Amino acid sequence: MTEKVVVIYSGGMDSFTVLNRALQDGKEVFSLSFDYGQRHVKELECANTVCNALGVNHKVIDISAINQLLAGSSLTDDIDIPEGEYETDNMKSTVVPNRNMVLLSLAVAYAVSIGAEQVYYGAHSGDHAIYPDCRPEFLEKMNDVCKIANYESVEIFSPYLNVDKTAILADGISMGLDYSNTWTCYNGRDKACGKCSSCQERLAAFADNNQTDPIAYE
Template sequence: MLKALVLSSGGVDSTTCLALAVDKLGAENVSSVSIFYGQKHQKELQQAKKIADYYKVNHYELDLSAMFAQSNCALLKNSTQEIEESTYEEQITAHGKVNTYVPFRNGLFLASVASLAGSIYPDDKVEIYLGAHADDAAMNAYADCSMEFIEAMNRAISIGTYSQENIVAPFAGKTKADVVACGLKLEVPYELTWSCYEGKEKACGKCATCLDRLKAFKSNGVKDPLDYA
């Protein structure tokens, strides 16, 4: 039987992927997994669990923080960098690669999830859902969100799992506005999601992921249900 394991950050993109997987296969055939990688706050992990509860799917948490202990990425607890309050496009124009890129994060995440999938669904075909979209890959802001990267990882995972597993990235060629449009049709509980790089009570509305999110909702003519500072 076909199963799905959704890589869940608690954000808009991965939650929409979870909704798609549940809609396709039913909650009983879907699990979600969130990953602690040393990020500055627990908010996204907390929301991922709430979202899993909402959809009534099994939820797993992995701790990969040791792998990024030497990184100075602005998202990590041990970083000396501040999270910039500007769009990805502005950051790339000014500095090149964005300082919120976590080294090979999606590669490590996908490999780990593939291993988990083989453990919890040893006798089934498994689709691994990844919420990467075209805005993430634009201007090479996040190289591990590009179509080329996803295709290469998909091939490696398929080979390494005896063709039992494959990556499903439904939004890889689409914008975040497209993601939100899809989620609105599926009635995704976006009020439960969290995108902000800051882990405060309200989203900052100034970091790149907040700005990207606000733009996506505005493009769909609806108000983002999150509270912003």
Template sequence: MNTLVICSGGLDSVSLAHIVAAEHRLTRLVSFDYGQRHRKELDFAAAAAHRLGVPHHLIDMRTIGAALTGSALTDDIDVPDGHYAEETMRITVVPNRNAIMLAIGFGVAAANGDNAVATAVHGGDHFIYPDCRPAFTQAFDAMQRMALDGYADVRLFTPFVERTKADIVTEGARHGTPFAETWSCYKGGAVHCGRCGTCVERREAFHLADVEDPTTYADPDFWARAVAEKEER
């Protein structure tokens, strides 16, 4: 199956790229610059494409991202610290981001003769990000079959949509993903902050998967307190 991977440069999508390269036929990585404050992640996506020997398509969506206002990922709004929680992390939603990126991904796939578009959405994202939920991915897949009917047969591949980030770490490790060569932190500093929701989730996933975390965090111990506070709610 010739498969295009939507790759941000984060742990999830880079792991998926390595998994697809091992189990299918990875054709290309597609990334998006939507004006995200942590755009350094795109360097890690480019490095993954080079490492895996496939083209890297970087799509400039900055003008679109500028119109999707109100998110801490694109505007001058503080990224909240702590474990993912609906009341705090909703500010990190970029409206319709995945739907827009996937639509472009399907167009690129169809134009290049690919059979599938893979994205690393996973179960931990469901309650905050509506365009990561199984109902969305199923509906989007059906919509794209209609959009490309008679022109191309491209399917949406979401192997982790019902699984956890710890599962991604487990499978990524099994397929040799160089986790140190991935970027998750929403704050985009010199090193991972260790305090934002995605840093906490990243560190917790390594812990649950019983895989050594090679990431350098500015605050390496914060995650345990954040997880404990979430469990007390």
């Protein structure tokens, strides 16, 4: 019997690669996206398009009511999106308080309800300095809790935890993935801005792999 897994799928390039990695690993994928009140829904639109094309079970859960509790982030509040290099001081405004703990808890509950043994999510080493909830120690402690939080033990698995975005993209390229239906920009305009730190990191990953990013930039 094919093992069921839940994949937290934002619609960005990292989670897109994670989704396809789970499929390549032979898993029966149940993808889960969250509307938590982020500034735009471009990623969610990409996620829906991809899952429809792949025939993957996909749920988009509206938890935007919690936005009133997640103050102080430029991804959820009316705060300017940082531009320039992907560095700690520049990116701290994009930290959403406790986001991954909230999303992972919901994903684990979903996994228990459908009999899935793992939850995949896209933390990677490039985020360790900036986002505490993407670090190995966070994943380790969350797994400790997930072993005892329910009668059923669920493992949280991040296949790219110890590599950067360049390596994630390299794995996606090796799988023949098309990144035209992914969105990384922190702004939700028609085209990616190319200036925010997230765009800069994405463009650097494509350059490092001698590839051209297929999405349009302003």
